[in-house]
Amino acid sequence: MISFYMFAFIAVVASLLVIAQRNPIYSVLLLIASFGALSALYVLLDAPFVAVIQIIVYAGAIMVLFLFVVMLLNAPHEDTEYDERVHPLLRPGPMRFGAGLAVALVVELWWALGRGGESGSFAGGSVTSVAAIGRSLFTDYAFPFEVTSILILVAMVGAVLLARREEPR
């Protein structure tokens, strides 16, 4: 009970700091902390498979890729034309609409969830085993699983092609 609120607090605060940082390296490191807290929440939800995948794939692979690109580009600081000290809601142009939209989204989601009434607590199920997930993945979800491999192949080829330096002819 108390651990849910602790990890939820860590996840929200770390995510807020991610978008408050001006230096992308700190953003990436804080996002790894947020993913760690989310992984703990998955453990609380009896989903150990997702928790481990979250750490290995997200924190281990994707975030290291981000960190690698941030260090490769070596352009840490955001270049902004507006005054840094102005509150984001008071800045000109689309930024104000964007921040307003985010606030509206929070209010609406809160309202919608509040109207839903008392959603029941969790049924007394057991931990979803990795074996059950694997069986379902290779029987019911076999076709999407194979399509995923093509998606990964396309992404790999695309990434290599896009990031390649163009040869002068």
Add this chain to the structure above:
Amino acid sequence: MVPLSHYLLLSAMLFSIGTAGVFVRRNLITILLSIEIMLNAVNLTFVAFGRALGSADGQIIVFFVMTVAAAEAAVGLAIIISLFRHRESLNPESFTALKW
């Protein structure tokens, strides 16, 4: 046990933080990070509903979402690298050649 609605509220808050990040930040890498926050919020919803309904399908969809997120990060970062080579900038305001 914490009720399901608390997980949904946490997920909504994380999604809104990600949305705000996409609009407020002026750095392509931070914008991609905000998209990752939004994807994670959706993943949390899937796992919480899967747990509430007692089925493994939620976790399988999370597996696919993570695969798509990995592909998106790889291609997105490659695009950012090749954009940076052209303009020496990560500010989306400096890529307006196609803007009407």
